[in-house]
Structures are given as C-alpha cells and as structure tokens.
Amino acid sequence: xxxxxxxxxxxxxxxxxxxxxxxxxxxxxxxxxxxxxxxxxxxxxxxxxxxxxxxxxxxxxxxxxxxxxxxxxxxxxxxxxxxxxxxxxxxxxxxxxxxxxxxxxxxxxxxxxx
Amino acid sequence: xxxxxxxxxxxxxxxxxxxxxxxxxxxxxxxxxxxxxxxxxxxxxxxxxxxxxxxxxxxxxxxxxxxxxxxxxxxxxxxxxxxxxxxxxxxxxxxxxxxxxxxxxxxxxxxxx
Numbered sequence: 001x002x003x004x005x006x007x008x009x010x011x012x013x014x015x016x017x018x019x020x021x022x023x024x025x026x027x028x029x030x031x032x033x034x035x036x037x038x039x040x041x042x043x044x045x046x047x048x049x050x051x052x053x054x055x056x057x058x059x060x061x062x063x064x065x066x067x068x069x070x071x072x073x074x075x076x077x078x079x080x081x082x083x084x085x086x087x088x089x090x091x092x093x094x095x096x097x098x099x100x101x102x103x104x105x106x107x108x109x110x111x112x113x114x
Numbered sequence: 115x116x117x118x119x120x121x122x123x124x125x126x127x128x129x130x131x132x133x134x135x136x137x138x139x140x141x142x143x144x145x146x147x148x149x150x151x152x153x154x155x156x157x158x159x160x161x162x163x164x165x166x167x168x169x170x171x172x173x174x175x176x177x178x179x180x181x182x183x184x185x186x187x188x189x190x191x192x193x194x195x196x197x198x199x200x201x202x203x204x205x206x207x208x209x210x211x212x213x214x215x216x217x218x219x220x221x222x223x224x225x226x227x
C-alpha cells in the first residue's frame with residue numbers, strides 16, 4: 001500500500017519570500033511522485049513529477065522539488081513567491097504495483113500575503 | 115483543443131434522487147478516473163477504468179456507479195444510497211503507464227438540497 005502525508009494544511013507567506021511545502025510518502029516499491037496545483041473551483045494542474053534520475057526536479061512557475069529516498073520525502077520549494085501562487089497544492093504518489101492509481105495527500109493551502 | 119470536459123459545473127440534487135455527472139475526453143486516453151474532493155481530505159478515488167467496458171472500484175465506491183461504453187466517456191452516477199454526496203467531483207484521464215501524468219477536468223460541485 002502507498003500513502004502520502006502533507007505535513008502542513010495551511011502555509012501563509014509574504015510575497016517574494018521563499019516557501020517550502022512538505023510531503024512524505026510511504027511505499028514498499030519504487031515510486032513516482034507528483035505535485036499538482038489547484039486554483040479555486042478548478043481542476044488540478046501538474047507542476048512537476050519525479051520518475052527517475054536526478055533527484056532535483058524543476059517544474060512550471062519557478063517551482064522545484066527534491067526527491068529524498070532515505071527520508072521518503074518530496075518537498076516542493078520556490079525561492080520567491082507571488083500573489084498568483086496562492087492556491088492549494090497536492091502531493092501524489094503512484095507505484096509500479098498500484099495499477100496506475102494516484103494516491104493524494106490531503107493538500108496544503110498556500111496563501112501569499114502582500 | 116484537447117482536454118477533459120465535465121458537466122455541469124454546479125449540480126443540485128434533492129435527497130433520494132440519482133444524478134449523473136458527465137466526463138468526456140478527447141485526449142485519446144485509455145484510462146479514466148473519478149475522484150471525490152472534500153475540504154481537508156484531499157482527493158479520494160471512487161472508480162477507475164483502464165479500458166473500454168471495464169472498470170474497478172476505488173477506495174470509496176459505495177453509493178456510486180459508472181459505465182465505460184466509449185473510450186471518450188466515463189459518466190458517474192451518484193445514487194440515493196450515497197449518504198453524504200455533497201462534494202466536489204473531479205474526473206481525470208491518462209495514458210497507460212505509471213509514469214504518465216493525469217489530466218483533470220474542471221470539476222462538478224454537487225450539493226444536496
């Protein structure tokens with residue numbers, strides 16, 4: 001079985017400050033990790049994904065994430081946030097034994113303050 | 115433009131009624147999924163289909179039913195047996211393979227009145 005834990009349900013941060021959204025996963029097999037963003041009353045959009053190779057993954061809108069196998073983490077970072085980054089962010093995992101089912105974390109609401 | 119279309123965007127249902135949520139995709143994806151989203155709980159898988167005429171229960175299938183008669187379409191029926199149907203419902207699709215991303219529709223917000 002696989003699971004995802006997003007450690008912070010809400011993260012307020014001032015504009016132009018750096019931010020880190022934390023994600024930990026558990027799985028007994030090789031995993032594939034994703035970060036999605038959701039704006040109010042909309043669907044989810046892929047920010048970035050880790051499949052294999054380099055542990056530092058760069059995505060859209062200046063976001064990046066680092067896969068850490070020993071700590072089973074996949075934290076999302078941005079060095080300088082904008083008001084437009086205010087949204088809910090979801091970490092998700094799938095694995096080779098999961099029949100391609102994505103398991104989502106409970107989400108982190110990022111609020112960027114002026 | 116390719117994408118996933120969910121309709122309607124907002125839906126109101128009286129208690130005891132069945133309602134059907136539409137999901138259509140023109141991405142030529144084999145796999146389609148239905149998720150339910152509640153505040154603070156993330157997305158939970160209701161049903162998924164890897165191929166036409168076949169579908170599997172997800173984590174919270176009770177009170178829901180689906181069909182997959184065409185590759186492009188994966189409608190979800192919320193039956194009267196679903197005890198708490200008020201939620202935001204998201205449809206997604208993907209190509210086969212664990213390393214491919216899922217594409218999401220804009221969602222349907224269902225409210226029981």
